[in-house]
Amino acid sequence: xxxxxxxxxxxxxxxxxxxxxxxxxxxxxxxxxxxxxxxxxxxxxxxxxxxxxxxxxxxxxxxxxxxxxxxxxxxxxxxxxxxxxxxxxxxxxxxxxxxxxx
Numbered sequence: 253x254x255x256x257x258x259x260x261x262x263x264x265x266x267x268x269x270x271x272x273x274x275x276x277x278x279x280x281x282x283x284x285x286x287x288x289x290x291x292x293x294x295x296x297x298x299x300x301x302x303x304x305x306x307x308x309x310x311x312x313x314x315x316x317x318x319x320x321x322x323x324x325x326x327x328x329x330x331x332x333x334x335x336x337x338x339x340x341x342x343x344x345x346x347x348x349x350x351x352x353x354x
Contacts, residue, residue, distance in 0.1 A: 265312035
């Protein structure tokens with residue numbers, strides 16, 4: 253069951269349908285409710301509206317094992333949700349610190 257839901261989520265996120273259908277937004281919104289991160293706004297009056305707004309903006313990215321997603325100090329404009337797999341957070345050197353070593 254969970255594998256089917258994951259595959260369906262990924263298919264929607266990979267789709268080039270823009271804007272997303274209300275059915276796709278409703279499905280993604282239901283999946284976002286499973287992320288603990290959103291528990292802090294769960295009892296907010298417009299919780300569903302906020303999740304729907306997120307569902308409209310989500311996109312799919314796949315990262316290979318060992319691939320760096322972003323570096324310490326970089327200005328990220330993305331917010332990542334992990335649907336499957338694992339990540340490691342390594343706090344090391346900023347891009348400026350690496351540049352200074354070269």
